Amino acid sequence: QSALTQPASVSGSPGQSITISCTGTSSDVGGYNYVSWYQQHPGKAPKLMIYDVYNRPSGVSNRFSGSKSGNTASLTISGLQAEDEADYYCSSYTSSSALELFGGGTKLTVL
């Protein structure tokens, strides 16, 4: 089962907005509203930022938002801050036997 496809890196300046894409298939991203996004700082455990495509867990800044179109999900971070610099992973439930797939991760650099 192939991982979901994410860009290896994205960058932006403080205050700007960036979007990270996550491309799958109709068996995963496109077929279900079960996409999650995680933020991971070096040496730390991942932190859930978005679940079920659009929903933010309690305590997550509203600068983070999720969306989906077809087989591609997106995470948008507005008003970039230095603390947003981290690796970001998407994941999705899949109807294949793998059940849960992760993307390869995207390194966000705040310039």
Add this chain to the structure above:
Amino acid sequence: QVQLQESGPGLVKPSETLSLTCAVSGYSISSGYYWGWIRQPPEKGLEWIGSIYHTGTTYYNPSLKSRVTLSVDTSKNQFSLKLSSVTAADTAVYYCARGVGSSGYSFDFWGQGTLVTVSS
């Protein structure tokens, strides 16, 4: 606040069985939710290993299914992972986490992770 803590050997010999336990505090496993294991090889991405429901129903990544066993002990409020016949490719940071959301596979609370190295 829900907290999870992994424990187990940090070094396992090739061909042996990796065993980890995740102790949960601040929430009773028997109350519900899925409980999962995710691993991350050094400098690489995340891989879902498997999840277990509080009733004991298990779900495994097919790439690991033949070697993985998950179990839950509600009396101790913990769940466990066993991975048999390990090789160097199983060297990774292993995380336990609580699964939420509509699918049960969005992980909202994570342990700090434990590095397991497979080496003789």
